[in-house]
Amino acid sequence: MSELTIKDIAKMAGVSHTTVSRCLNGGRSVKPETYEKIMELCRQTGFTRNAAARQLKKHESKAIGIIVPDVSNAYFGELIRHLEWNAKQRGFHVFISSSFYEYGMEDQNIQALLERRADGIIISGVGDRTYLNLEKYLDKIPILFLGDNAPDELVSKITVDGYAGVVMGARYLLSLGHRSLAFLGGRESSITHRRRRQGFLDVMRRAVDVSYELFSVMPGSRIEDGYETGIAYFNHCVEAGKPYATAVMTINDHFALGIIQAAMEFGIDIPQQMSLVGFDDVSFASLPKIQLTTLAQPKEQLCDLAMETLMKLIENPQPEIYYERIQPALIRRETCMPPAQK
Structure with missing residues (x-):
């Protein structure tokens, strides 16, 4: 029978x-x-x-979907490269799409992957409302989340500990002798960004004889957003008649590159007059003319673990919830030094 x-x-x-x-x-x-x-x-x-x-x-389609907020962002571009290579080694094709930081587009991307009968999805979400988009699909297709913009223990996810990374970077700046610091950038709708800013605040609040400031005027994470924020911050300092911080942390490396350009236009030398720390360690951060000190996300490790976990979700018809938080690393380059003696 x-x-x-x-x-x-x-x-x-x-x-x-x-x-x-x-x-x-x-x-x-x-x-x-x-x-x-x-x-x-x-x-x-x-x-x-x-x-x-x-x-x-x-009935596997031997295809997976990868959804990120913006494929033009160097960090997401590097993630996609590692994920696609890893998927192809396993015999899977890859559908890649951007949500353009729009929740509606994110939802459309997931629906499109369901229609194409993708075997699973890896998604880096727009913000703290992304989970509302994911929740209705969790019993229809295996989904793995990258990043913090989803509640712990409700969906399988792998993330890099942004809070711990910023704590590491802030302590490094304090160890160099900086006592006037600022954190520039961050979207309130992003849990990832909120955790990074909180790491900065927690270190500053415990430090002795330190002045600090959070400053953000642009919700984005692009180079242009960093430039506009840098211009606004330096103008803010001039108008208030106060010196700018001798050390600045930024939401990511793209943002830091924009701040470097803004600082040049104000005649501020990095690192002689202002130390600068980014986050991500994208490919351009190590270029000779940039040499950005940053918190590195271990992208290959992240992507290897992500693909391995998604395969488990695909193969198991009644999977458990997987969760992993990877530690970042401080990469010391040439945009940081002790503050100039007055």
């Missing part, structure tokens, strides 16, 4: 095969009476989750 299929169970129960699949994966969004009816049929016929998993495997 041939092995029963999901469609056979669905026909017996008078429901769709997707309803049977949902029941076998925990019964989310299925009426209790329907769930009990289907599970009783499975018990009577000996149909198991393993049998369902074998059938689902036969």
Whole structure:
């Protein structure tokens, strides 16, 4: 006798095969009476989750989706490169899309991947509302989250500890002797950005004889946003008749590059007059004319672990929630030095 299929169970129960699949994966969004009816049929016929998993495997598309806020951002570009290479080594094709920092576009991207029958999705979210987009899809497709913009223990995710990274960078600046510091940039809607700023605040509040400031006028993370914020910050200092900070931390490396340009226009020498720390360690940070001190995200490790975890989610019809927080590293280059003696 041939092995029963999901469609056979669905026909017996008078429901769709997707309803049977949902029941076998925990019964989310299925009426209790329907769930009990289907599970009783499975018990009577000996149909198991393993049998369902074998059938689902036969229908794999061998494709995964990668969704990031902006593919033109060097950090996300490097992530995509590592993820795509890793996926191809496993025989998977990759669909890549940008959400352009828009929740509606993020939702459309997920729907498009469902329509293409992708086997799984890796997503770096727009902000703290991304989880609302993800929640309704969690029982339809394996999803792995990169970053902090989703609640812990509700969705599988891998992130780099931005809070710990900024704490490391802030302590480094204090160790150099800086006592006037500022943190520039950050979107309030981003949990990632809020954690980085909180790391800075917590170090400053514990430090002795230190003045500090949070300053942000642009919600974005691009070079242009860093430039506009830098111009606004230096003008703010001039108008208030106060000296600018001798050490500045920024939300990311792109932002730092914009601040470097703004500082040049104000005649401020980095690092002679102002030390600067970025975050991410993107490829341009180590260029000879930049040599940016930054907090490095271990991108290859992050992507290897992400792909390995997504494969587990794809292969297991009733997966557990996976969570991993990776530690960043301080990369000391030439944009930091002790403050000039007055």
